[in-house]
Amino acid sequence: MSLKHGLLGLLNYGSMTGYELDKAFKASLSFFWQAKTSQIYRELDAMERQGWLTSQRVIQSEKPNKRVYTITEGGKEELTKWLSSPESDIMDAMSVRSPFLMRVFFAGETSTKQSLEMLYAYRQKCLESKNRLGSAYDAISEYGAIVGDEKKSKYWQIAALYGDAFFDAGLNWADKAIVLLKEELGE
Structure with missing residues (x-):
């Protein structure tokens, strides 16, 4: 697109x-x-x-x-x-073309504490983005009413569902990565 x-x-x-x-x-x-x-x-x-x-x-x-x-x-x-x-x-x-994931890949060159901070920041951004997605659902309702076409608004909802799944996957990945690094620190 x-x-x-x-x-x-x-x-x-x-x-x-x-x-x-x-x-x-x-x-x-x-x-x-x-x-x-x-x-x-x-x-x-x-x-x-x-x-x-x-x-x-x-x-x-x-x-x-x-x-x-x-x-x-x-x-x-x-x-x-x-x-x-x-x-x-x-x-x-x-x-996926992500400078962030490139940094994660090479994060073994930094401290575990620094890597954890990076993952916590990523997790927070995922959570904020997921929460902002609520406004997309509001927009779907608002513009769906204006356009008056249920079929079109259903496809808008399908695209928003992808966003939900994407941010859920990011949160899931970050949680697992944080656990792995905390184990390294003995936490």
């Missing part, structure tokens, strides 16, 4: 401002695809140049002006093409 396809997918549900897209993206997709606000706006500009979306400037008197983005037929075709592409990205879901 790329950021542009995530944004096209969101716009396929209805027109949104950049602010609304940023908010929707971070509430629903950020647990498996992170994007900064500046990246989202750059991608929106690029997609408009490609003809995948249009924008309309809305002048407001009490608030700053805004741009409302709408997916075009070309954008819908690109989204459909991407969704229908061969499963070449399935292996991406199973591949």
